[in-house]
Amino acid sequence: MAVELNRLSATRAAQMLARRELSAEQLMRACFARIEQRDDAVRAWVALDKAQALAQAREQDRAAVRGVLHGLPFGVKDIFATCDLPTRYGSAIYEHHRPPLDAAAVAVCRAAGAIVAGKTVTTEFASYQPGPTRNPRNPAYTPGGSSSGSAAAVADDMVPFALGTQTAGSIIRPAAYCGVVGYKPSFGRIARAGMKSLADSLDTVGGLARTVDDVALFASVLMREPRLRELDYDHKPRIGMYRTLQWRHTEAETRAAFSEAASALSRAGAQVRELELPADLCALVQVHADIMSFEAAQALVFEHSRHAAQLSGSLRALLEAGASIGAEQHAANLERAAQGRARVAQWFEQYDILLAPSASGEAPFFDQGTGDPLFCRVWTLFGLPCVHLPFHTGPQGLPVGLQAVGRAGDDHRTLAIARWVLNVLRPDGPG
Secondary structure, eight states: OOSOGGGSOHHHHHHHHHTTSSOHHHHHHHHHHHHHHHHHHHOOEEEEOHHHHHHHHHHHHHSOOOSTTTTOEEEEETTBOOTTSOOOTTSGGGTTOOOSSOOHHHHHHHHTTOEEEEEEOOOGGGSSSOOSOOOTTOTTBOOOSSSHHHHHHHHTTSOSEEEEEESSSTTHHHHHHHTSEEEEOSTTSSOOTTBOOSOTTTOEEEEEESSHHHHHHHHHHHTTOGGGGOOOOOSOOEEEEOOOTTGGGOOHHHHHHHHHHHHHHHHTTOEEEEOOOOGGGGGHHHHHHHHHHHHHHHHTHHHHHHOGGGSOHHHHHHHHHHHTSOHHHHHHHHHHHHHHHHHHHHHTTTOSEEEEESSSSSOOBGGGOSOOOTTTHHHHHHTOOEEEEEEEEOTTSOEEEEEEEOOTTOHHHHHHHHHHHHHHHOTTSOO
């Protein structure tokens, strides 16, 4: 076979599994071979049970095909409960935690035939304190956070798909740093039951894969929206190039990717225009940070009050900042977010999608932390669907790209146009 099994896209592997041209056990063994070869360096996984995963794969091979994810291995960010693997939330507080159930997102994937390969590293409670995961493109650099292990496992061809979550920039930024497709759906489109909450107004379940078709395949199951598996797009999209008010923080490689995208998409026939920068939206970056810290202080009150010594200094600082914000101020912040959301919704009367930076540039060095979610905060605050598209390379040879941002609730069109855009920007990329 021309492509090693562990490098197959989820979409291609699903087709082969459904036609019995490939067995689930073969695919799982190929993924574990890659994990065993590389994870001492990458450290993407926090819990694995090879015997259990292979037993489930053999069971799938004996049974009838029962769903569109039949036999596909996937990684689960260790912020989701799993009934048969430990769930530690990136914290020593939960070192021996064994939930009796699966989180809803995990259960839905399993019911459609997917097989959990293992639990991927998360930062502490999906916040800022890094885990051990290294960037598979170069271990001297961070993979980003908080979906660190999920992004690294997919980028290193250990699994074709992994679940992630985003409260600030925790899917899009790791996707950018590791060079994979990251998808944060519209807020509330995928059930969060059984996921450890950080900020209830912001937490969003999504995923990481090597192609837009692959994230859409899993999303079609998680959202119960089969049309997401049909992303053909034969129009010329109206694209708003949005530098954002944080443009001064971008590195040269992001600015180059922005210019490259605008030129290439114009040549391909898209209607490309730069979006004006409304200055009043700049303050919403801080509004997002305040909402997140207020709600985190509520969500983690048990851990903070009973196990403060086992929390990192950065997380304690976040929780203490959140505890200092009053209910009236939080209500005012939520209202400002709603007003900003309504204003941005009007942009999509002129544009089908926006293209904006996903991160300032290439991944920072590992010892500098997981990077800044600055370029993702407002999109998460507004609950808009976002797709990171990797197509450029920076001066250190690390991946760079942009995120496609769509209208709230319009995930199908956002994914379809994102696929069209990536095919223009990376015509020889993985299918």
